[in-house]
Structures are given as C-alpha cells and as structure tokens.
Amino acid sequence: MPGARVASGEQVTLRTIESEDVSFLQRGNNPEIRLPMGSSPRTRDQIGESIEDPSDDRFLVCLDGKDAGPGSIDEDDVRRIGFVSVEDADWKRPKLAYWLVPEFHGEGYGTEAISLAVDYAFRSYDTPAVGVGAFAFNDASRGLLESLGFMEEGRRRKFMYVDGEHRDMVQYGLLREEWRG
Numbered sequence: 001m002p003g004a005r006v007a008s009g010e011q012v013t014l015r016t017i018e019s020e021d022v023s024f025l026q027r028g029n030n031p032e033i034r035l036p037m038g039s040s041p042r043t044r045d046q047i048g049e050s051i052e053d054p055s056d057d058r059f060l061v062c063l064d065g066k067d068a069g070p071g072s073i074d075e076d077d078v079r080r081i082g083f084v085s086v087e088d089a090d091w092k093r094p095k096l097a098y099w100l101v102p103e104f105h106g107e108g109y110g111t112e113a114i115s116l117a118v119d120y121a122f123r124s125y126d127t128p129a130v131g132v133g134a135f136a137f138n139d140a141s142r143g144l145l146e147s148l149g150f151m152e153e154g155r156r157r158k159f160m161y162v163d164g165e166h167r168d169m170v171q172y173g174l175l176r177e178e179w180r181g
Contacts, residue, residue, distance in 0.1 A: 002015040002016070002017070002018065002021060002060045002062055002078050002080060003015055003016030003017065003018045004016050005064075006059055006120065007059075007116040007117075007119065007120055008064075008116075009112040009113075009115065009116055010112065011063070011107075011108060011109055011112050012061050012062065012063060012081070012109050012112050012113050012116070013061075013062045013063075013064045013078075014059040014060070014061060014062075014084065014113065014116050014117065014120070015059060015060045015062050015078070016059065016060075017058050017059065017060055021060060021080065024060070024080045025083060055087075055088065055090055055091075056085050056086065056087040056088070056089075057085060057086040057087075057089065057120070057124070058083070058084075058085040059083070059084050059085065059117070060080050060082070060083060061080070061081050061082035061083060061084055061098075061100065061109065061113040062078045062079060062080055062081065063078070063079040063081055063109075064077065064078050065077040065078060065079075081100055081101055081104045081109060082098065082099055082100035082101060082104065082109070082110070082113060083097075083098060083099055084096065084097070084098040084113050084114065084116075084117045085097045085098070085117075086117055086120060086121045086124075086125075086130075089121060089124070089125045089127065090125075093127060093128075093129055093130065093131050093173075094121045094125060094127055094130045094131070095130070095131050095132060095133075096114065096117055096118070096121070096130060096131070096132040097132070098110065098113060098114060098117070098132075100113070105140065106140075110144055111144055111147060111148065114132075114144065114145070114148060115148060118130055118148070118174065118179060122176055122179060127176070128175060128176050129173050129174060129175045129176060130173070130174050131153070131171060131172060131173045131174075132145060132150065132171075132172050132173075133156075133169050133170065133171050133172070134169070134170050134172065135159075135160075135162065135167050135168070135169055135170070136155070136167060136168035136169065136170050137167060142170060142172075145172045146172075148174070149174055149178050149179065149180065150172035150173065150174045151172065151173060151174070151178075152170055152171070152172055153171050153172060153173045154170075154171040155168050155169070155170050155171070156168065156169040156170075156171065
C-alpha cells in the first residue's frame with residue numbers, strides 16, 4: 001500500500017514507497033516499461049533494500065481516488081502507475097529517474113510527475129540544477145523533458161547496448177532559475 005502523500009498535482013500524486021509496493025516496483029525491470037541506464041534487473045530483495053536507502057528519494061506515481069487522504073490509505077483508494085526518484089541529491093547534482101506503466105503513457109501523467117519531482121528537488125535541496133538522462137531514440141521521454149524546460153547538456157555516444165545496437169544517451173539539465181515552478 002502506498003504511503004504518505006509527498007506532492008500532488010491536478011492528476012497525479014507522489015507517495016512514499018512502502019514494503020508492500022516492491023511487487024509493483026519490480027515492473028521497472030520490464031524492458032517494455034524501462035530500459036535501465038547502466039543497472040541490471042533487480043530482485044525483490046534488492047528493490048526492498050533500495051527503498052530503505054536514505055541517499056535517494058523514491059516515490060510512487062499514483063492516481064488517487066476521491067477518498068485518498070494525505071497519510072496512510074486503503075489499497076482501493078489509490079492506483080500505482082509509475083515511479084520517480086531524486087537520486088544523489090545529498091552529495092552532488094540531483095539526478096531524476098522515472099517510468100510509467102505503458103497503459104498510462106501519453107496522458108500527461110509523466111509530465112506532471114516529473115514537474116512534481118523537480119519542485120520537490122528544488123524545495124528540499126540547495127542545488128543549482130537537476131539532471132536526467134534519456135536514450136537518444138526515446139523521443140517521448142526527450143520531448144517530455146524538453147517541454148518542461150530541460151536543456152540538452154551532452155551526449156554519451158554508444159553509451160549502452162540495447163536491442164542489438166550501441167545507443168547514445170542524452171544528458172539533460174535544468175537550472176533552478178530556469179524552472180517555472
């Protein structure tokens with residue numbers, strides 16, 4: 001069951017991750033949902049350990065029902081649709097990571113979730129910028145980031161081997177003063 005509400009937008013809510021959410025988070029191992037950028041698929045135990053790691057802020061992206069309150073909620077009052085994290089914020093430039101289950105793509109949920117995560121990062125950490133990476137072939141993710149004002153800062157050529165080819169990864173950044181939030 002998702003935990004407490006951290007941030008809410010018009011459509012989605014970011015909620016803390018609880019141990020009961022590990023099964024949902026395993027969906028992030030599915031290459032149809034997320035292609036990992038340098039990390040291998042993780043077991044339930046590894047995912048469980050990662051949610052306890054205080055160095056990263058990890059959240060569920062949820063659609064809340066009308067009866068979902070800010071604290072603990074009933075399972076029927078919320079629908080998990082994705083994941084977003086703010087990583088390494090306590091010692092360097094925070095890096096965002098995210099994914100949504102495919103049936104929720106193209107509805108604006110990802111844009112709102114990333115907006116909430118950027119707001120969270122700038123509200124919670126004294127950082128001049130946030131960063132995020134996207135594969136060069138992932139037009140939807142790149143378009144999402146660019147629509148929010150992220151600027152391309154570099155390219156890692158042939159960064160990872162994906163689907164039979166070495167693929168480029170594009171690095172994006174957003175300065176605090178550029179953020180509209």
